[in-house]
Amino acid sequence: MKKTLLAIFSILLIIALTACGGNGGSAKNEEGKTTSEANTAAKKQVLKIGAIPDQNASDLNRSFSAMAEYLSEKTGLEVEYVPSVDYAALITAFQRGEIQLGWFGGLTGVQVRNVVPEAEAIVQRPRDEQFHSVFIAQNDLQIDSLDDLKGLSFTFGSESSTSGHLMPRYFMEEAGINPDQDLDGMPNYSGSHDKTYKLVESGAFQTGALNEAVWETAVAEGKVDVNKVKVFYTTPPYYDYHWIVGNVDEVYGEGTKDKLKEALLSMNEEQKDILDLFATDKFIETKNENYAAIEKVAKELGIIK
Numbered sequence: 225m226k227k228t229l230l231a232i233f234s235i236l237l238i239i240a241l242t243a244c245g246g247n248g249g250s251a252k253n254e255e256g257k258t259t260s261e262a263n264t265a266a267k268k269q270v271l272k273i274g275a276i277p278d279q280n281a282s283d284l285n286r287s288f289s290a291m292a293e294y295l296s297e298k299t300g301l302e303v304e305y306v307p308s309v310d311y312a313a314l315i316t317a318f319q320r321g322e323i324q325l326g327w328f329g330g331l332t333g334v335q336v337r338n339v340v341p342e343a344e345a346i347v348q349r350p351r352d353e354q355f356h357s358v359f360i361a362q363n364d365l366q367i368d369s370l371d372d373l374k375g376l377s378f379t380f381g382s383e384s385s386t387s388g389h390l391m392p393r394y395f396m397e398e399a400g401i402n403p404d405q406d407l408d409g410m411p412n413y414s415g416s417h418d419k420t421y422k423l424v425e426s427g428a429f430q431t432g433a434l435n436e437a438v439w440e441t442a443v444a445e446g447k448v449d450v451n452k453v454k455v456f457y458t459t460p461p462y463y464d465y466h467w468i469v470g471n472v473d474e475v476y477g478e479g480t481k482d483k484l485k486e487a488l489l490s491m492n493e494e495q496k497d498i499l500d501l502f503a504t505d506k507f508i509e510t511k512n513e514n515y516a517a518i519e520k521v522a523k524e525l526g527i528i529k
Contacts, residue, residue, distance in 0.1 A: 270302045275327035287501035298487035311384035330386035330464045330518040347488045348466035349504040355464035356436040357387045359457040370399040379412035379432040392433035395459045425453045437503045463514045
């Protein structure tokens, strides 16, 4: 009888020990963490970056996947690029903590800081201190100024784009053009800069406005037919694209924000292939206050409250 009880006790003990060490138990590793805690910590080490989808998706994937790989090497974190379907989706992802580092335009940067007050603009390209939009038209049109847009069909880029909508609309209104009343019908919204020049090139719209850097790259790479489309006006300068970081130190460890910032600022000739994808040769520091004028314009136009 005693042998039987002892055998039963031994079996129960083995079962109990196995359960504690299994998937549902609380066995601890060498660092004193349970399996569940260790898995959670591992997941937290994946830092996700995003970007406003202002260009062709394949071009963005190439640019930001390369950037993610570079940041991984420089910071020791696992960095992953997560595409967004539209501008609003990126803002929402950042607000929810699904994106920790994002490449935003001037307007979307203001919008994201309105919903995530601790978000910080840290780095931009030198050209983003003096950025421009270009107005384009079909080559056979006699058009030399914004005033000549009256009565013509027109396309902006995305409604949330700084260089493809906000600032072009602002400068049109400054010139006495009401985009909702003075054009041939209501203005179109293409969704991205590359679609804007293609719509004008194809004849779908007579005129449009887009990001100067995208236009220059398209011309240099032969993506747009300059025999069909021309630039007839370039806007005055304004602040635009920049990297925004969230409260990463809390999740990834003290000093993470500084690591990311330093990694971006230290990019040089060795990272030329990546920098070329951003149409720059380096990044420089920036700060939230630089985009106060963008916020003021957006409020004046009723785009943000």
